[in-house]
Amino acid sequence: MKIAILSIGNELLSGDTINTNAGWMGRILTEIGCDICQHITVPDKKIPISNALNQLIDLNPDFIICTGGLGPTEDDITRQTLFDFVGTESKFDEDYWQNLTERFKRFGIQIPESNRNQALVPVDGNVIQNPVGSARGSKFKMKDTTLISLPGVPAEMKAMMTESIIPMIQEKGLIPKCIRTLRTTGIPESALIEKIAPVIEKDHGCDIGYYPSLFGVDVRISHADLQPVDSLSKDLYGILGVSIYSEGKESIEEVIVQLGKEKNKTISTAESCTGGLVGHRLTEIPGSSDVYKGGLVVYSNESKIEMVGVGKGTLEGHGAVSAETAESMAYNVKNKFVSDYGISVTGIAGPTGGTKEKPVGLVYIGLAKNDGVKVKEFRFGNNRKRNKLRSSQVALNWLRLSLLND
Amino acid sequence: MKIAILSIGNELLSGDTINTNAGWMGRILTEIGCDICQHITVPDKKIPISNALNQLIDLNPDFIICTGGLGPTEDDITRQTLFDFVGTESKFDEDYWQNLTERFKRFGIQIPESNRNQALVPVDGNVIQNPVGSARGSKFKMKDTTLISLPGVPAEMKAMMTESIIPMIQEKGLIPKCIRTLRTTGIPESALIEKIAPVIEKDHGCDIGYYPSLFGVDVRISHADLQPVDSLSKDLYGILGVSIYSEGKESIEEVIVQLGKEKNKTISTAESCTGGLVGHRLTEIPGSSDVYKGGLVVYSNESKIEMVGVGKGTLEGHGAVSAETAESMAYNVKNKFVSDYGISVTGIAGPTGGTKEKPVGLVYIGLAKNDGVKVKEFRFGNNRKRNKLRSSQVALNWLRLSLLND
Numbered sequence: 001m002k003i004a005i006l007s008i009g010n011e012l013l014s015g016d017t018i019n020t021n022a023g024w025m026g027r028i029l030t031e032i033g034c035d036i037c038q039h040i041t042v043p044d045k046k047i048p049i050s051n052a053l054n055q056l057i058d059l060n061p062d063f064i065i066c067t068g069g070l071g072p073t074e075d076d077i078t079r080q081t082l083f084d085f086v087g088t089e090s091k092f093d094e095d096y097w098q099n100l101t102e103r104f105k106r107f108g109i110q111i112p113e114s115n116r117n118q119a120l121v122p123v124d125g126n127v128i129q130n131p132v133g134s135a136r137g138s139k140f141k142m143k144d145t146t147l148i149s150l151p152g153v154p155a156e157m158k159a160m161m162t163e164s165i166i167p168m169i170q171e172k173g174l175i176p177k178c179i180r181t182l183r184t185t186g187i188p189e190s191a192l193i194e195k196i197a198p199v200i201e202k203d204h205g206c207d208i209g210y211y212p213s214l215f216g217v218d219v220r221i222s223h224a225d226l227q228p229v230d231s232l233s234k235d236l237y238g239i240l241g242v243s244i245y246s247e248g249k250e251s252i253e254e255v256i257v258q259l260g261k262e263k264n265k266t267i268s269t270a271e272s273c274t275g276g277l278v279g280h281r282l283t284e285i286p287g288s289s290d291v292y293k294g295g296l297v298v299y300s301n302e303s304k305i306e307m308v309g310v311g312k313g314t315l316e317g318h319g320a321v322s323a324e325t326a327e328s329m330a331y332n333v334k335n336k337f338v339s340d341y342g343i344s345v346t347g348i349a350g351p352t353g354g355t356k357e358k359p360v361g362l363v364y365i366g367l368a369k370n371d372g373v374k375v376k377e378f379r380f381g382n383n384r385k386r387n388k389l390r391s392s393q394v395a396l397n398w399l400r401l402s403l404l405n406d
Numbered sequence: 407m408k409i410a411i412l413s414i415g416n417e418l419l420s421g422d423t424i425n426t427n428a429g430w431m432g433r434i435l436t437e438i439g440c441d442i443c444q445h446i447t448v449p450d451k452k453i454p455i456s457n458a459l460n461q462l463i464d465l466n467p468d469f470i471i472c473t474g475g476l477g478p479t480e481d482d483i484t485r486q487t488l489f490d491f492v493g494t495e496s497k498f499d500e501d502y503w504q505n506l507t508e509r510f511k512r513f514g515i516q517i518p519e520s521n522r523n524q525a526l527v528p529v530d531g532n533v534i535q536n537p538v539g540s541a542r543g544s545k546f547k548m549k550d551t552t553l554i555s556l557p558g559v560p561a562e563m564k565a566m567m568t569e570s571i572i573p574m575i576q577e578k579g580l581i582p583k584c585i586r587t588l589r590t591t592g593i594p595e596s597a598l599i600e601k602i603a604p605v606i607e608k609d610h611g612c613d614i615g616y617y618p619s620l621f622g623v624d625v626r627i628s629h630a631d632l633q634p635v636d637s638l639s640k641d642l643y644g645i646l647g648v649s650i651y652s653e654g655k656e657s658i659e660e661v662i663v664q665l666g667k668e669k670n671k672t673i674s675t676a677e678s679c680t681g682g683l684v685g686h687r688l689t690e691i692p693g694s695s696d697v698y699k700g701g702l703v704v705y706s707n708e709s710k711i712e713m714v715g716v717g718k719g720t721l722e723g724h725g726a727v728s729a730e731t732a733e734s735m736a737y738n739v740k741n742k743f744v745s746d747y748g749i750s751v752t753g754i755a756g757p758t759g760g761t762k763e764k765p766v767g768l769v770y771i772g773l774a775k776n777d778g779v780k781v782k783e784f785r786f787g788n789n790r791k792r793n794k795l796r797s798s799q800v801a802l803n804w805l806r807l808s809l810l811n812d
Contacts, residue, residue: 011617013442015433016626018426022447026421036419038454041428041445048444055461072596073616107785112596132789153618155792209422220422269682269703275689276675276682279703283681286757286790294709296702297675297685303700303743337709351692384692 001034001063001174004056007041008049008068008078009152021067021157032166033176037061044069046081053085053147061145063169068152070135072114079120079138082149086140088124092116100134132159139168178226180233184243185216185252185397192217192240199235206232214389215252216245245400252396253285259403260291267399268337269295270308270329272320272346273363277392293337298329308332321346323364323375330366331373342368343399345391349384363391367398369406407440407469407580410462413447414455414474414484415558427473427563438572439582443467450474450481456491459553467551469575474558476541478520485526485544488555492546494530498522506540538565583628584635588642590649591622591658591803598623598646605641612638620795621658622651651806658802659691665809666697673805674743675701676714676735678726678752679769683798699743704735714738727752729770729781736772737779748774749805751797755790769797773804775812 005025011017019041026036037059042048049069056064069078083090097119104111118134121127128137128150135151137160148165150157170176184192189212193200196219200208205228211218219236223229237244245252260267269278275297282292296308301320304310309332310325318324326344334342347363354360361380366373378394380387411431417423425447432442443465448454455475462470475484489496503525510517524540527533534543534554541557543566554571556563590598595618599606602625606614611634617624625642629635643650651658666673675684681703688698702714707726710716715738716731724730732750740748753769760766767786772779784800786793 010615012429013432013445014436014615015429015431015442016436016615016617016624018424018429020424023418023421023424026419028421030420030422036421037449038458039419039447043443052444071616071618073599075614075616109594109597112600114599115596132787155789211422271682271685273689274686275694275698276677276685276701276703277689279677279682279705280680280686280794283679283683283703283705283755284791284794288681289705292681292705294703294705294713295682296713297682297689297700299685299689299695299698299700307700307702307742336713349689385690388686388690 001169001172002037002059002061003029003034004037004059004061004064005039006049006052006056006064006066007039007152008044008066009041010043010075012041012068013043021152021154024154024158025065025161028161028166029169031177031179032170033174034169044075044077046077046084049078049081050085057142057145062172063146063148065148065150065165067150067157070118070137070149070151072112072118072134074114076117078149079117082138082140082147083122086122086125086142086147088122088140090120090122093119093121096121096136103134128160128164130156130160131163132156137164175224177222177224178229179220179222180229181248182219182221182233182236182240182244183216183246183250184219184240185245185393186243187217187240189217192219196236196239199232199239202235204228204232214386215393242401242404245397251285252393252400253281253288256282256396256400256403257285257288257291259400261287263403263406265291265341265403265406266293266337266339267291267341267343268293268333268339270333270342270344271295271297272299272304272329273349274345274388274392274395275299277388278343278345278395281392281396293339295337296333304329308336319358321348321358321362321364323366323377326364326366326375327373330368330375334368340370341399341402343395344368345395347378347387347391349387350382351384361387363387365391365395365398367402369402407575407578408443408465408467409435409440410443410465410467410470411445412455412458412462412470412472413445413558414450414472415447416449416481418447418474419449427558427560430560430564431471431567434567434572435575437582437585438576439580440575450483452483452487452490455484455487459491463548463551468578469552469554471554471556471571473556473563476524476543476555476557478518478524478540482523484555485523488544488546488553489528492528492531492548492553494528494546496526496528499525499527502527502542509540534566534570536562536566537569538562543570581630583630584632585626585628586635586639587654588625588627588639588646588650589622589652589656590625590646591651591799592649593623593646595623602642602645605638605645608641610634610638620792621799648807648810651803657691658799658806659687659694662688662802662806662809663691663694663697665806667693669809669812671697671747671809671812672699672743672745673697673747673749674699674739674745676739676748676750677701677703678705678710678735679755680751680794680798680801681705683794684749684751684801687798687802699745701743702739710735714742725764727754727764727768727770729772729783732770732772732781733779736774736781740774746776747805747808749801750774751801753784753793753797755793756788757790767793769793771797771801771804773808775808
């Protein structure tokens, strides 16, 4: 199945918005067995949009998926441009307008007149429902190519792709590839590749992709048949073991919440340099309230003393960023919240605040359990946001491994 | 100055790599006064590359900048494809090959034969030096368009853009545009547009772009001259007032930390449904420790009672998601952390846990100051992650407005 993507928006060309939509669509569509033949980005202007559509149609794709330009403002010209391009009249959908008006009223807002264009629908074409926003999509048939128009807001585009477009494409009899993604954390990419080389270099016939991020490396294995994917996965599990935290899309936070529920264990957090990020990540998961009792963000020395009970002597003798402080934070937060695990993070996020002995990037992470407290030392880099993310990932991974073993 | 961008690489189309290069180039080039007229992404195949180049040349740009496909592996076909496209012979650069061989030797590696293609240079064209890698670029003159080829590795592309391409473009006598971005929060896009319509519809001559996100709407104004930008900005400030939280790139978190420092005020947080997100966002900013003292994540009812001192009667009588609980959380966290402001968030993030009276998306935010506590009620949507983000944004904006007025 051949797919072309057209992104519409001045903000994409000017770099004000990074186009994550095209990458997301590429990944999802490739996974179900499609080939993306070309991707064009054009400004919110009629002629460039039409020209790009003509160029893409010349490639003879099964689908062209356009995103962007369906909002209520006057620079949102995609809808009318597509109606003109395919040569259809439009009509005003009074029911939808009433529906939109009601929705706005529920939020206490009188609907602006400019939203009226979102109720315009093509006479020759279909409407694609938007389950999470006001801009609906359209679908047009043009010779051998189906032309789809979706909003550019990522959450809306993703919901509509998932609910409508993917099933529509799959209906046409796609042969999906067997794809398995082994998500790993705790091993740097180059070390991981070296470790698994003996298995990867064998004649397994699978395609392999490596997707490194701050959180770890995803290893994607694909093949037309299931058996080679199964066999290679087994070999990789043999080498990587518990460094693999999930298959597919499951995040490490989801794994923790799931394991916590299964094993009936609870967690509390005491965060200094991560500032609440560990709690934030855990609470992204529905049902996390069964496992996560809460936490303390102790950003100042006073709050480390007053709120989580780190001894004044500990702080003065060893400093706020020390194994001793991390130990005390983990131990005390576990007791205060009466949880099975207490995890603590204290470090120098940067860019300032480092010394020769305690450089920016130095982080201590503590884990208190019923049988005692352990602390580990880490040295991350100079970048504040990355240090926070890396610290939170190490803390979460330690929770995961403990839950696995307990 | 009109610029077209051509990205070459299968991994970009399949979404295995997010194309951050195009966005980066768009932003840098827009800032110096260029217009990006179109961006195309094609696979590592000769015919699609040539076709895309022909399409871009038809737009008559001053420059076409290609990235990708200059590596040493056999799927890196950009170099030869461009030589064929412009009709030039190539020659082998023996000096560069010796240089590369030496470089590899210094790392203890014997240079692979496959790297030889990186020493090929065009007879009719120029070489662009790569200060950080082995793949050099090329430059070709074609009628009115200059065709540039750069490697796709972001660090190499950026170094070459900065050292060679930007100066080359600027030499042609570029007049940078005056650009100002007014960042707003708290007004939905359509309502904002209606509000500012009387000013926008005037004959100011500026280009206007609207960039909505979950956090608010950025309004970007640009013009060749400063005066119209100044004048329109002033009119927009007249209407939008303190809904504008910054100009340019400054985030609302940065504004809060800056205001807190200026006014010598401190903040603490008591978070339920946001789970630490407000603290996390504040601590993304270097120097936030001067302003943010810390907080409590009280995710369970027990922790609301034990840790932040919400009365058992309040919880039983009004529920964990109530104005009374939010009030108590804000008041108590302010006292516990001895801060000037205590902000609290409690709500039903979803997707479950809602009732008819208290639906998913219902959120109470409380702010305690020295002169008392106020609570506001909000109704967001059904999406857990969005509810958390929206709640955190409203809480931060309330802190900002209080800091402005106090």
